[in-house]
Amino acid sequence: MLPYTKYHGCGNDFVIVHESWIDQNKIDASWIEAICDRHTGIGADGFIIVKEHPLEMIYYNQDGSRAPMCGNGIRCFSQFCLDEHIIDTPSFSVQTLAGEKVVYVQDDGRFQVDLGLPDLEPAKCALKAPIWNYDYKGLRLYTLFMSTIHTVVFVDDAFMDIEKIGQEICESSLFPEQTNVNFVQIVDDRHLRVQTYERGCGVTLACGTGVCASAYVAYQEKGCQNKLNVTMKKGSLDIEIDENGRVWMRGPAVKIAKGEYYES
Numbered sequence: 116m117l118p119y120t121k122y123h124g125c126g127n128d129f130v131i132v133h134e135s136w137i138d139q140n141k142i143d144a145s146w147i148e149a150i151c152d153r154h155t156g157i158g159a160d161g162f163i164i165v166k167e168h169p170l171e172m173i174y175y176n177q178d179g180s181r182a183p184m185c186g187n188g189i190r191c192f193s194q195f196c197l198d199e200h201i202i203d204t205p206s207f208s209v210q211t212l213a214g215e216k217v218v219y220v221q222d223d224g225r226f227q228v229d230l231g232l233p234d235l236e237p238a239k240c241a242l243k244a245p246i247w248n249y250d251y252k253g254l255r256l257y258t259l260f261m262s263t264i265h266t267v268v269f270v271d272d273a274f275m276d277i278e279k280i281g282q283e284i285c286e287s288s289l290f291p292e293q294t295n296v297n298f299v300q301i302v303d304d305r306h307l308r309v310q311t312y313e314r315g316c317g318v319t320l321a322c323g324t325g326v327c328a329s330a331y332v333a334y335q336e337k338g339c340q341n342k343l344n345v346t347m348k349k350g351s352l353d354i355e356i357d358e359n360g361r362v363w364m365r366g367p368a369v370k371i372a373k374g375e376y377y378e379s
């Protein structure tokens with residue numbers, strides 16, 4: 116029996132466990148995939164292990180693959196740490212595979228996270244050459260490392276059916292380590308709509324790092340403002356690119372459940 120909690124950030128949902136709740140020997144891709152299965156498991160887009168001393172977020176995708184960071188996940192991780200009395204300060208640092216991230220708890224209960232600088236160095240995305248305004252079957256692709264690998268594509272309707280084209284780009288041989296694919300609609304210069312096909316998961320209702328990558332490319336390439344509100348299918352995030360080029364994300368995290376998982 117595994118004690119677990121479940122949270123979501125704008126509809127991106129996660130099973131979250133403290134490291135002391137799990138048998139370390141059990142952690143492998145198929146165990147995580149079984150827990151995240153929406154029919155025979157708890158069901159989630161991702162699985163998060165909370166480690167302490169130092170505070171660390173270990174993130175796995177739904178298919179059990181490890182990812183360096185998760186924007187919605189780190190807000191949910193932070194709410195878990197408050198709920199479980201692991202932290203009691205208004206700001207704190209979290210170690211991730213994409214480096215240390217600083218989280219600020221806001222008066223309205225939302226979380227602001229410093230995602231740091233986007234990295235356009237091709238090697239960070241396992242690319243040999245840049246993919247930037249790159250033609251792919253008539254779509255223009257912009258690939259960057261925004262705490263994880265992201266590709267941004269501007270479209271007329273972000274909420275169209277992206278399953279097929281998202282999977283095709285994600286798994287294209289252009290991307291040796293695959294890519295998350297963000298379909299971005301510019302509503303006006305302060306407002307975007309975004310839908311994401313995530314590596315290791317498929318279409319999700321929201322992707323925090325993807326929204327940060329989308330805002331950054333919209334600001335750099337499309338004349339959008341440095342402060343943007345981004346709407347997804349079940350929520351919205353506020354993104355700011357500061358004067359040093361760092362990307363900040365502000366948004367909610369919601370507790371859904373706490374329970375016991377009976378492993379088969």
Ligand SMILES: N[C@@H](CCC[C@H](N)C(=O)O)C(=O)O
Nearest residue numbers: 182185186187263322323324
């Ligand atoms: N949903 C996340 C991103 C999760 C990781 C991603 N699928 C990857 O493999 O890089 C977010 O909110 O940022």
